[in-house]
Amino acid sequence: MAVIHFRNIIKRYGKGAKTNQVIHGVSAEVKDGEFVVIVGPSGCGKSTLLRMVAGLEEISSGEISIGDRVVNNVEPAQRDIAMVFQNYALYPHMSCFDNMAYGLRIQGVPKAEIRTRVDKAAKILELSHLLERKPRELSGGQRQRVAMGRAIVREPQVFLFDEPLSNLDAKLRAQTRLEIQKLHRELGITSLFVTHDQVEAMTLAQRIMVMNAGVMDQFGTPEEVYNTPATTFVASFMGSPPMNLLKNAPGVRPGTILGIRPEHLNFSDEGWLVKVEQVEMLGAERLVYARLGEEQLVMRIDESVPVPALGASVRVAADENRLHWFDAGSGKRLADA
Numbered sequence: 001m002a003v004i005h006f007r008n009i010i011k012r013y014g015k016g017a018k019t020n021q022v023i024h025g026v027s028a029e030v031k032d033g034e035f036v037v038i039v040g041p042s043g044c045g046k047s048t049l050l051r052m053v054a055g056l057e058e059i060s061s062g063e064i065s066i067g068d069r070v071v072n073n074v075e076p077a078q079r080d081i082a083m084v085f086q087n088y089a090l091y092p093h094m095s096c097f098d099n100m101a102y103g104l105r106i107q108g109v110p111k112a113e114i115r116t117r118v119d120k121a122a123k124i125l126e127l128s129h130l131l132e133r134k135p136r137e138l139s140g141g142q143r144q145r146v147a148m149g150r151a152i153v154r155e156p157q158v159f160l161f162d163e164p165l166s167n168l169d170a171k172l173r174a175q176t177r178l179e180i181q182k183l184h185r186e187l188g189i190t191s192l193f194v195t196h197d198q199v200e201a202m203t204l205a206q207r208i209m210v211m212n213a214g215v216m217d218q219f220g221t222p223e224e225v226y227n228t229p230a231t232t233f234v235a236s237f238m239g240s241p242p243m244n245l246l247k248n249a250p251g252v253r254p255g256t257i258l259g260i261r262p263e264h265l266n267f268s269d270e271g272w273l274v275k276v277e278q279v280e281m282l283g284a285e286r287l288v289y290a291r292l293g294e295e296q297l298v299m300r301i302d303e304s305v306p307v308p309a310l311g312a313s314v315r316v317a318a319d320e321n322r323l324h325w326f327d328a329g330s331g332k333r334l335a336d337a
């Protein structure tokens with residue numbers, strides 16, 4: 001296990017006039033044994049950040065350390081990390097056992113110890129009955145578990161996960177998410193997990209690093225990121241449907257943006273007069289889309305609350321304790337009153 005330290009990390013791709021800076025000075029400390037999810041939209045630099053920890057990408061400036069060792073110039077194989085990829089990267093002609101054992105054989109680990117370590121990992125991942133099968137004889141979820149098994153047997157200081165669930169269907173994704181959580185509880189190995197899926201980030205992370213165009217907008221617990229987003233970007237990226245961000249609503253001063261989560265708006269005798277434009281059924285709740293002048297509001301309404309007819313004019317009010325204020329220019333959160 002180990003602390004991972006990012007010190008003012010900058011990454012540029014290309015040379016001379018074609019230089020493209022994609023990471024703009026990220027500093028953060030991942031605690032020993034912590035599970036951190038790096039999240040953000042496509043192209044924000046999250047894989048680049050992970051690949052720099054792995055040693056698969058050079059660091060243009062700044063320092064990354066794992067434990068008490070700066071690893072900028074350490075070969076990937078010497079970094080004591082194990083990485084799990086989106087596409088599993090299993091050897092098709094080898095059994096699951098051999099896939100998991102391969103790295104240990106190369107390291108010259110004695111045969112009996114390989115057996116013990118693979119059996120232990122297979123037990124944790126519920127793969128014991130599948131060890132003699134080839135990858136093609138397994139489901140996607142099972143293949144991903146073998147890929148995780150291969151990482152576990154190496155007993156690394158750090159696990160790196162690069163979108164490992166994105167090839168799985170929704171049900172398997174949810175199940176594998178639970179397995180990864182269990183794995184982390186049992187092994188307690190410092191983990192960095194990259195995803196573009198905010199639900200995955202919220203459910204898996206002890207802390208979430210939200211990346212926005214190469215900048216770390218926020219690094220906090222799921223509760224902090226959801227309840228006190230540091231920027232309008234975090235506010236709209238985390239949560240589905242996203243937070244309402246209003247510039248042109250009564251009570252919003254010029255130069256500021258008012259953020260309200262859909263679940264913090266309710267029908268009320270007082271409040272803004274809006275026109276109901278659309279209603280979406282989600283089972284236990286409904287999403288109501290309503291027009292407020294130039295703005296559209298989305299509300300998340302419990303199924304027990306009667307929903308007005310389409311086109312109806314109704315009044316809605318926000319929970320006053322759950323308002324978020326941002327600077328319209330920088331997008332940054334204004335000090336909470």
Ligand SMILES: Nc1ncnc2c1ncn2[C@@H]1O[C@H](COP(=O)(O)OP(=O)(O)OP(=O)(O)O)[C@@H](O)[C@H]1O
Pocket residue numbers: 013014020022040041042043044045046047048049196
């Ligand atoms: N080898 C490369 N050469 C040049 N530019 C690159 C290279 N790899 C990535 N980039 C650029 O760096 C930026 C960040 O890419 P990165 O893959 O880290 O993003 P990401 O957030 O992981 O996105 P995705 O979810 O799509 O993988 C992108 O603009 C990308 O085009």
